Amino acid sequence: MNERDGFEKRLRQARSEQGLDKPPTSGGAVPQSPWGYGLRAGVEVVSALVVGIVIGFLLDRWLGTWPWLFLVFFVLGSAAGILNVYRLFNPRPRSRMK
Template sequence: MPDNSEDGLEERRRRLGASLGRIRADDVKEAKAEASAEESRKGFANAMKLSSEFISAIIVGVGLGWTMDWYFGSTPWGLIFFLLLGFCAGVLNVLRATGAVPTRLSAPPEGKKDENNRGGV
């Protein structure tokens, strides 16, 4: 009789181990899917940020150009100039946001002086 209960316990332990293994595998798959979805959301958010920065720079350029043309009566030259200026500013904003262009030149180290004993290189 004790032999039968031991076999029953072993069988139940084996079934429990197998079901826990399946649950753990499902958890790993779910975690990978969630990480992939999170990465996709980050990419979409970054794309929206970059496109809005680009478009807003162009809109500001067009607005300034149109205002300058209306005020000075120089139609269409102010609009053309500021449209191109807004386009260049938008491209520069996108390049800065992606890290392709540094935002500012870094300051020289504290102890470094140039030939005129000023704080520059």
């Protein structure tokens, strides 16, 4: 029985090194349903857009440059939201360190 336990341990280690075992998921993971992805994508776009609008509005009020910084940060917020959604649907593979 001891040889079998050693073999199981080596097998698990080899499978994890080769990436054949699924890593354990955390309890607070994002749901992997279409509704979960859609809700997260919407929140990403809206939040980035709101942050860009608020920053542009406040800078315009402070510097007296209405509406130029508002428009610039509106475009930057939109681009950031779209980039976040792109990253959501096309995650970069994690490089394995050896």
